[in-house]
Amino acid sequence: MTTSQTTPRPAARPPRPSTKPNGQWKIDGTAPLNGNEEWKQVDDGLAVRERIENIYAAGGFSSIDPTDLHGRFRVWGLYTQRKPGIDGGRTATLSPEELEDAYFMLRVRIDGGQLTTEQLRVIAGISQEFGRDTADLTDRQNVQLHWVEVESMPEIWRRLEAVGLGTTEACGDVPRVVLGSPVAGISADELIDPTPQIDEITSRFIGDPTLSNLPRKFKSAITGHPNQDVVHEINDVAFVAVEHPELGIGYDLWVGGGLSTTPRLGERLGVFVSPDRVAEAWHGVAQIFRDYGYRRLRNKARLKFLLAEWGTEKFRQVLQDEYLGYTLPDGPAPAKPAAPGDHVGIHRQKDGRFYVGATPIVGRVSGTTLARLADLIEEHGSTRLRTTPHQKVVILDIPEDRVDSLVAGLDELGLQARPSLIRRGTIACTGIEFCKLAIVETKVNATAAVKDLEERLAGFDLPHPISLHVNGCPNSCARIQTADIGLKGQLVTIDGEQVPGYQVHLGGGLASQDRDEAGLGRTVRGLKVAADGIADYVDRVVRRFLDERDAAADETFAQWAHRAEEEALQ
Template sequence: MTDRARPPRPSSKPNGQWKIDGTTPLNGNEEWKQEDGGLAVRERIENTYAEGGFASIDPTDLHGRFRWWGLYTQRKPGIDGGRTATLEPHELEDEYFMLRVRIDGGQLTTEQLRVIAGISTEFGRDTADVTDRQNIQLHWIRVEDVPEIWRRLESVGLQTTEACGDVPRVILGSPVAGIAADEIIDPTPQIQEITERFIGDASLANLPRKFKTAITGHPSQDVVHEINDVAFVGIVHPELGPGYDLWVGGALSTTPRLGERLGTFVPPDRVAEVWHGVTQIFRDYGYRRLRNKARLKFLLAEWGTEKFRQVLETEYLDAPLPDGPAAPKPTSPGDHVGIHRQKDGRFFVGVTPLVGRSSGSQLTRLADLVEAHGSTRVRTTPHQKLVILDIEEDRIPSLVAGLDELGLSSRPDLFRRSTIACTGIEFCKLAIVETKVNAAAAIEVLEERLAGIDLPHPISLHVNGCPNSCARIQTADIGLKGQLVVIDDEQVPGYQVHLGGGLASPLREEPGLGRTVRGLKVAADGIADYVERVVRRFLADREADESFAEWAHRADEEALQ
């Protein structure tokens, strides 16, 4: 597996690039997007489908346009992973929805958190997952309840607009924006400008596929910028002061590719313009004929950074961008777990929901606890964590004790801190294997078996239910990709293993993707056994200050079994 996707082979067929091939649709998906855009379905949801129920929903709306409003049908219970690839969508889906609440920059008030929690308990069977895209996902949602849910969310400034679909998805932002003592620049104004100007803009609501954004001004580079379509990383230009380094073309899934720097400096007042330019390049030049080639990373692989910058500056920007320096290597972890002093002298506290799994009841109690300690601000993170802001020093012990009672530790075990998991087969129609339950069970066993073991650093464990890498398996120390595996001549749910991946970190000189070992598979109930075995081997074999990722890339295959 390499960091750079191969450029697409020349084709005698048009690729569906609007500025080159014209806008004639080349597949069914492009046809319905042009016939009636995804944003238009809201009126039908409110006035037709909420009245008529699930059976009244047009199939194209159900499997297509609903995504533009954060709605996916969830998996019908009881369908095993071996049937995921053999059944049609209507055979896999239940008459309930996953609803994704869009939280740009991860910024929430306790009032907003309480509204989400109330929706969860009243309409979603008390489900709530904190995702690695800073959203909160609810399940068991009925279409009949969606208009009321929207009303409640929008009454406190939240939305589900373009939370899914071929659109600009949620904007990842530093969870400590505006409050960190060591912050380079606060990206909040830039996130707000992009959101207010462009989310829900019909001219950007038909992209080739999804489009992901990340913006941070923190030196920990805490928004996994290397795997976003466009990202802005805080830097200080020697002449121009604080601003951003521009990255484009990152994404994972089945063809992972790390983004690349364009070598430009973006002043704060030009971030929205540059973001709009990159997004329009994707709209106008992105490949639309084949959906598996329709991400920006494939266009960048063909063009290269020099051409990409040239097209951006000459066709989409008012003026060229100055050259700029790269951001230095981070010196602190980007998950913000623990207790940290803010620039105003108060403190923020980062806590760990177990593999991102929460509930409406837990979030309600969290909102109560935060307010009882004098704060009204909470942040979600790209690492499935929560951060509570604005705590006075003398209130920290009481807050930490209350968080522990809620199961939200600010001092978690290393694996509890560093493990994330996607939705998995419990709710996802694409999944082959369970994730959150298996990962949580493994953490419990590892905490017991490795108690007292002195790990040199947290070892990240990412568990994904299918090859699509929502849990970023290629960028973890240990990444597990869900699939059916053969163990002792029997086919069982399990995982392919990726080892030694990682993004911007104090532990790495450069970001990189994990390696795979031929034939290395782990049964779904064998995560703890494998992780314990490979960690103990790492501790026995490591040299000097070698990290797990460094060891995993140099170790022979026998050591990684």
């Protein structure tokens, strides 16, 4: 299809002018207006690594300064994980100190999702030796480990950095991992390989102390693939490949996307960015966020709130006049994707070999599985793989006569290249098992629901993948507002009893998910699902969709969910 993708309508109104300073450095000055901003100015998060290696690793968890523990550690990919046995009803009533265990979640940063089997084997070994064999593929292309002790961090960093990996700025108020097309450089369909642009951004700016104190997290994405496979609409800054009628192949620049409790889709600035200027444009947007972003209130400290106040015209003008020093040419919008952007299945590469996209259930794997995956890939003549923004893994460079053997081996590891549409479309956040913010379990509940639904819906011919996103709290790490069925964890009252459950969002989606236009899901007043009732609800609403959809128009679940009566969605 060649119809232009229109800019989605913003989901939030511009904020009312504040009578108090917003903590915008270029307007209000740099004096900190809250405790969080204070400690960030006292000592940069990048500086804490030396203390971790030389003091805390020797002294253990009890020796860690509280401000380092709850603030600066994040810059190095470390969050304290939730103490087992604390139910979700106590999440909002206990302090972080009461909720946390003496162990860490550790995010291994994987820009562009690009890995070698050697790197994968190192991650697997760290998981097995230091993380109780835990490993999750995240929807930010990272690998997340658990049960990590501070005493182990010097050795973990040594092993990661020996193979070109790290955890620098994997979390915190910094530029986090740069999402990239999982099939960069190998897809026969891509317009441009974004790897050089990702490499330039990360080599120049990750670990740069001039960008290590942003108002909050800063998320980036770049793709050269027409299926728009990096969920660009929900990143602070994103570059989507387009072909300019006069200037050739380059990128369309989007800014201001983000979900959480105030979701807002990013918007096009309407400019064309040539490949050699992507890093400069990225840096300009990051500096705008640093200098003009709101810092007084943490819940307003994302770029989306600044964009809502400024609008795209002013944002573009400030970017050009104050940070670039030149005018960016007008550019075209990207065309609507012709296929889903998760790359699941078997696909021919531009060199004649194949790449295979495989689906674990909700991103949950293990160190043992990752080690076996590295062996399997090498046994089939390859040393390269990619992680994806959809909690999937893509194996590259497989000869045609080895594809079937690889697919069989992946199946044995629980990584399906031909999954059901329910398994393919389901993702889940960390949940109450490890996360201090969670109210409800996610991975276990979603896994049980997928297996149940595969049996219940086995006889039905679903016309499209059904995306089911399960989140343990309102913060939307699993992108609940952009799923066909998004479940937000909370305590719900069912039959007069308060139980763990989910609020339901329906009909959301992004350009890469069979949507005519990216959009946020709708909520139905009073529609709640118990934590153990996911399969019952999804079964019921999907059957209703199949009964009522306009098959002649190839109506998607999202389209139906937005037009259906509330009764049909119960």
